[in-house]
Amino acid sequence: MAKRMPAIRTRLDDLDTPCLVIDRDALDRNIGRISQFLAERGVRWRPHFKSYKSVELVRRVLAAGAVGVTCAKLGEAELLADHGVSDLLIVSPLAGRAKIERLVELRERADPIVVVDHVDHIVALEHAAARGRSPIRVVIEIDLGLQRCGVLPGTAAVELAQRIGQSPGLQFEGLMGWEGHLLTIADAEEKKRRIAEALQGLAHTRDMLRKTGIPCPTISAGGTGSYQITADLGIATEIEAGGGVLMDLFYREKCGVQGLEFALSVQTTVISRPCPERAVIDAGRKTLSPDLHLPAVDGRDDLAVQWLSAEHGVLRIVRPPGPAIGDVVRLIPGYGDWTTMLHDHYFVGQNGRLVEIWPLQARGRLD
Numbered sequence: 001m002a003k004r005m006p007a008i009r010t011r012l013d014d015l016d017t018p019c020l021v022i023d024r025d026a027l028d029r030n031i032g033r034i035s036q037f038l039a040e041r042g043v044r045w046r047p048h049f050k051s052y053k054s055v056e057l058v059r060r061v062l063a064a065g066a067v068g069v070t071c072a073k074l075g076e077a078e079l080l081a082d083h084g085v086s087d088l089l090i091v092s093p094l095a096g097r098a099k100i101e102r103l104v105e106l107r108e109r110a111d112p113i114v115v116v117d118h119v120d121h122i123v124a125l126e127h128a129a130a131r132g133r134s135p136i137r138v139v140i141e142i143d144l145g146l147q148r149c150g151v152l153p154g155t156a157a158v159e160l161a162q163r164i165g166q167s168p169g170l171q172f173e174g175l176m177g178w179e180g181h182l183l184t185i186a187d188a189e190e191k192k193r194r195i196a197e198a199l200q201g202l203a204h205t206r207d208m209l210r211k212t213g214i215p216c217p218t219i220s221a222g223g224t225g226s227y228q229i230t231a232d233l234g235i236a237t238e239i240e241a242g243g244g245v246l247m248d249l250f251y252r253e254k255c256g257v258q259g260l261e262f263a264l265s266v267q268t269t270v271i272s273r274p275c276p277e278r279a280v281i282d283a284g285r286k287t288l289s290p291d292l293h294l295p296a297v298d299g300r301d302d303l304a305v306q307w308l309s310a311e312h313g314v315l316r317i318v319r320p321p322g323p324a325i326g327d328v329v330r331l332i333p334g335y336g337d338w339t340t341m342l343h344d345h346y347f348v349g350q351n352g353r354l355v356e357i358w359p360l361q362a363r364g365r366l367d
């Protein structure tokens with residue numbers, strides 16, 4: 001039997017649980033804040049789709065001025081292309097015959113930008129380009145110190161750009177970098193300084209490219225945990241901050257991100273009160289992630305999340321009497337990205353009522 005969906009206008013408190021809830025007004029305010037912040041600095045916004053996984057959410061950020069979407073994986077880009085989104089930056093390098101076949105198909109309905117950090121990627125893309133009508137847009141990833149993908153700033157990147165320039169089927173679009181290792185530096189000044197240093201890798205490479213006569217129209221960087229600092233540096237032409245429109249405790253507490261509201265929550269029900277000190281809810285690790293940051297109970301300082309098992313969440317009663325069996329408890333996710341991926345639907349609320357249900361169409365598109 002298919003899961004029964006609640007009727008629109010149902011009171012949020014009456015939704016069956018556990019379920020993922022978006023506060024639509026808070027979401028729209030967050031979208032407005034990020035979009036305005038970047039617009040004021042003349043930086044384009046290309047939000048990361050990896051935590052949204054929902055076409056409806058993407059429509060909202062595009063309507064607010066986002067120029068396109070950043071995708072972690074080709075599968076996410078395919079899904080968005082199916083829904084008419086064309087300007088897609090795929091930030092994981094594509095490797096293997098199956099991916100290249102899929103890229104050829106994707107280009108029939110979208111204009112993706114793909115990332116490379118090795119000449120082998122370029123050779124594979126040349127094969128794909130030979131089977132399409134227009135050049136493939138390519139960015140080179142620079143390793144800003146995260147030590148994941150990417151070439152080091154400078155000569156290695158210039159050589160790759162020159163190689164791309166020799167391929168009639170490829171169009172060099174610019175550089176991409178991700179300062180993900182610098183998000184949680186507690187001291188605000190130190191964080192700014194370290195991010196500025198890291199972004200010099202992009203600026204330096206851009207300048208070297210220009211000196212060799214290679215224009216570098218795009219520099220893509222930044223995420224929610226760094227977007228204000230990175231945008232202010234005037235190096236990135238576009239910022240990839242995505243999850244901040246939903247917001248979570250990792251961004252607020254560990255990355256020190258201010259000015260964005262918690263628009264995402266997980267609604268749960270108290271299913272057991274085995275003793276005065278403890279309440280148990282119907283949401284554990286299969287519903288929300290405790291990694292990076294534990295979730296917190298929304299609006300209740302008498303309750304604290306103690307630990308999560310697979311299907312249960314254990315709350316400590318900080319101040320008695322605590323909730324009764326059947327009471328609704330909302331949790332603010334510790335990390336939204338690892339929480340949304342566990343769900344099929346966003347239940348979108350406004351003024352305490354359900355107003356929309358958005359499927360997470362890209363759930364499972366990890367390919």
Ligand SMILES: Cc1ncc(COP(=O)(O)O)c(C=O)c1O
Nearest residue numbers: 048091178223224240241242243
């Ligand atoms: C390449 C890249 N850009 C940006 C981000 C930031 O995304 P968000 O703003 O959703 O945290 C990430 C996060 O892992 C990333 O890997």
